[in-house]
Amino acid sequence: MKRGKKMFLIIAVVLGVFALITWGVVAYLGRSQTLSVKSIENSSEDLYLLHLEKPDNMTWEAGSYAQFALPDVKDSKQNSRFLTIASTPDENEILILTHNSGSLYKETLTSLSAGSKVEMSWLGSHLSIADNKEPLVCFASDVGIAAIRPVIKEWTGKLPIVLNHLDKGVTVFDQEMAELAKQEVDFTYETSDSLVQSQETLKNAINQYGNKATYLLAGQPDDVEAMKTFLKDKGIDSQKIKSDSFRGLP
Structure with a gap:
């Protein structure tokens, strides 16, 4: 078999396998x-x-x-x-x-x-957590707490966690988080009334952990983007930041 035909067959097989894998992932998700x-x-x-x-x-x-x-x-x-x-x-x-x-x-x-x-x-x-024992620093605004709550429930007691919730009146999980913070020494939970107040809370976490933590942001797009900019301005590597924003689609 000529070299050109052999290379063509190899490429065709690779593309076929890739297409099959892609189809499988799409079908699964x-x-x-x-x-x-x-x-x-x-x-x-x-x-x-x-x-x-x-x-x-x-x-x-x-x-x-x-x-x-x-x-x-x-x-x-x-x-x-x-x-x-x-x-x-x-x-x-x-x-x-x-x-x-x-x-x-x-x-x-x-x-x-x-x-x-x-x-x-x-x-x-968008908020997958690697089991690398790094602390988690979390920020949620409004119903963004829905994305952060299961992360807290799964990792509390395994990793140091800081959570600040700019609640905007969304207090559904507030008591649960407060009780969990009382039970777990390495879990800190605070609510705030403004983005500035939330940034002050996260600034303390940044000073303590820097780029040795994973930062999770979830909530309204403006709040998430503002907090992301704040973290980067404080020296946090963008690869250490994971975010999920909710655009309030009707």
Whole structure:
């Protein structure tokens, strides 16, 4: 066989294997599972906490998000959104914390009755944690606490953790985090009323850990970007920062 033909076959095989792997990853992440609504809490004003049944064979990384579709909504632009999973894989339910913006999707989602069905697919995460024993310095704004809560639940007691929540009235998990901070010496939890106050809290963590920690940011885009800029200005390497922002899609 001539060298050119041999090289062509090698390239063709490599591309074929790559395509097969890519198809497998897409099929895995995009696969849909039907979940039943257990209950929905109207925590305050437009804030809702959804309790969904968790399939026995389902798992995910702490801090993951997924696409949740409403089969009964026929408008393709209004029947699905990406939402954060606020529970850990070890808990016996899937929790979703969200604001009701008044859109068709959010109005339908937050008014579902027990036993209603939603379709979940495209599971992913921007907040994966390496098991390298590095401290975690976390910032959440508003419902961004939904992404940070499972990370705290999974890693508290294993790593030093600092969490600041610019809550903006979102206090659903406040008592739980405060109790956990009382139990665990290496977990520090504070809430704040302003971004400046949150930055002061993180400045203390930066002085203590510097680039020997992993920094997790989750919440409204303006807050996340401002905190990311603050960390970089304080000398934190961008590779040490992981973020997930919620644009409040209606």
